[in-house]
Amino acid sequence: MDVSVVIVLILVRWTCSISEVEMVKADSDVSDRLTLESVRDSLIRQEGSIVFSLIERAKFPLNAPTYDPSYFSMPGSYGSLVELVVKQTEAVQAKAGRYENPEEHPFFPDDLPPSQVPPHKYPRVLNPAAVFVNVNKKIWDVYFNKLLPLFVAPGDDGNYASTAARDLECLQVLSRRIHYGKLVAEVKFRDEWKHYEPPIRARDKKTLMDLLTAPAVEKAVKKRVAKKASIFGQEVKVGDDSDENKGKYKVDPAVVSRFYGDWVIPLTKDVEVQYLLRRLD
Amino acid sequence: MDVSVVIVLILVRWTCSISEVEMVKADSDVSDRLTLESVRDSLIRQEGSIVFSLIERAKFPLNAPTYDPSYFSMPGSYGSLVELVVKQTEAVQAKAGRYENPEEHPFFPDDLPPSQVPPHKYPRVLNPAAVFVNVNKKIWDVYFNKLLPLFVAPGDDGNYASTAARDLECLQVLSRRIHYGKLVAEVKFRDEWKHYEPPIRARDKKTLMDLLTAPAVEKAVKKRVAKKASIFGQEVKVGDDSDENKGKYKVDPAVVSRFYGDWVIPLTKDVEVQYLLRRLD
Numbered sequence: 001m002d003v004s005v006v007i008v009l010i011l012v013r014w015t016c017s018i019s020e021v022e023m024v025k026a027d028s029d030v031s032d033r034l035t036l037e038s039v040r041d042s043l044i045r046q047e048g049s050i051v052f053s054l055i056e057r058a059k060f061p062l063n064a065p066t067y068d069p070s071y072f073s074m075p076g077s078y079g080s081l082v083e084l085v086v087k088q089t090e091a092v093q094a095k096a097g098r099y100e101n102p103e104e105h106p107f108f109p110d111d112l113p114p115s116q117v118p119p120h121k122y123p124r125v126l127n128p129a130a131v132f133v134n135v136n137k138k139i140w141d142v143y144f145n146k147l148l149p150l151f152v153a154p155g156d157d158g159n160y161a162s163t164a165a166r167d168l169e170c171l172q173v174l175s176r177r178i179h180y181g182k183l184v185a186e187v188k189f190r191d192e193w194k195h196y197e198p199p200i201r202a203r204d205k206k207t208l209m210d211l212l213t214a215p216a217v218e219k220a221v222k223k224r225v226a227k228k229a230s231i232f233g234q235e236v237k238v239g240d241d242s243d244e245n246k247g248k249y250k251v252d253p254a255v256v257s258r259f260y261g262d263w264v265i266p267l268t269k270d271v272e273v274q275y276l277l278r279r280l281d
Numbered sequence: 282m283d284v285s286v287v288i289v290l291i292l293v294r295w296t297c298s299i300s301e302v303e304m305v306k307a308d309s310d311v312s313d314r315l316t317l318e319s320v321r322d323s324l325i326r327q328e329g330s331i332v333f334s335l336i337e338r339a340k341f342p343l344n345a346p347t348y349d350p351s352y353f354s355m356p357g358s359y360g361s362l363v364e365l366v367v368k369q370t371e372a373v374q375a376k377a378g379r380y381e382n383p384e385e386h387p388f389f390p391d392d393l394p395p396s397q398v399p400p401h402k403y404p405r406v407l408n409p410a411a412v413f414v415n416v417n418k419k420i421w422d423v424y425f426n427k428l429l430p431l432f433v434a435p436g437d438d439g440n441y442a443s444t445a446a447r448d449l450e451c452l453q454v455l456s457r458r459i460h461y462g463k464l465v466a467e468v469k470f471r472d473e474w475k476h477y478e479p480p481i482r483a484r485d486k487k488t489l490m491d492l493l494t495a496p497a498v499e500k501a502v503k504k505r506v507a508k509k510a511s512i513f514g515q516e517v518k519v520g521d522d523s524d525e526n527k528g529k530y531k532v533d534p535a536v537v538s539r540f541y542g543d544w545v546i547p548l549t550k551d552v553e554v555q556y557l558l559r560r561l562d
Contacts, residue, residue: 098442120439158401
């Protein structure tokens, strides 16, 4: 890239999402800018990434050998091919500094190589105990066992490496969205700490869950992700507004909506409760 | 995943794209099924992947240190961070067998580790000399120097590893689409070999390029990718059909359309010509 272009472009900050704008501010004013609305805006934007990742995974059939530990053997006993691709790609990204960002959570945190890039000053918004909240094992389980069989077609086209790369993409965007619950919890705590402090001290998960639950918002989220799946997963033709392909989607909007309702939203709230229970540590 | 689910799902083949359906057939009937229409269908589907990958990259600002060789130093002198991430991720995917598929082309083919998975019998559709046609150096150049500055916002949010991962995604889908020109050329050659053989023997690139050029098709492609960029890059709201966000897109449809016209289509035709010149070897 031309140095001049880089220099010109780098002069102006971009406004994009809470993670990329609000959070980039100096620590001192992060608290002011962290609002429930800004956090929700980011969650809304992440829905698109999730829908895209599922549509891209659905271009491949199931490709079962990707998940079969007996399919291949490699020194280091990685289990299945998808485990190898996820572990080793996470290792590459760890060296490049991905997991220095508190919004990113590896699926295989053990033996991850350290970052080899200069440290970046991510703002400290969360309680440091946030680092102990990681539900990726559960996300791995529900993605492969609950979601995947519902939105990919059966079959085997041999593209297991590409399939695993697409799975990693799905896992990463789901993980990012679900662990964003830490920020949701933080902003809710800041807004209404008087309500949250007693159940936190009493370790009353039930009351915390009730406080965190907004049925109307959850309903709207489910409706919106279904709409996104139908818009982003449609066949697009030029000069053809016929209804020929109407109702044909690359990933069933009802599956995405149901997965959100059954897993994404509940797991996000699990993260919120786990984070809150450590909020006063 | 439940073994029973896998067994049930694996019983049926999925129908998806030429690479995943037509090409998976036994060698004997591939010739019959490889048609200009099926190849074009695959190219159309790949447009969506390209638009998705650009929208996902555009979530991050430019993040110039990702491309600056002086930003970090690591044993092995990888150059910039994006080079490290691309090289090392390609190495992971190579071990998992990605580049055994003749439709996939690495950006750093030197020193790529061999596949460590059992060989998959990809159908032999192309002339074996196809392996010598790889325009990834040019794709790398135009992606970083021509396209990237046009669709990402200026700024720096520190997420260089994620940025590089998104760049790799863009590069891979562009590479796949452009090298699909080999299949386009093969099917055109089969359909009209009498027209192609004389200029191939005469090494007459100009005539070959004229034979391969269909201005009406190219115009339709450019129009369709712009439409896809506007549909997939819109803000989606539930119960809000106001025009508030009309015309606001995550990636400018005109930029995508122009990039297709200026680079994607011409590079695809370059691949077609290069392949045809070796077609009779």
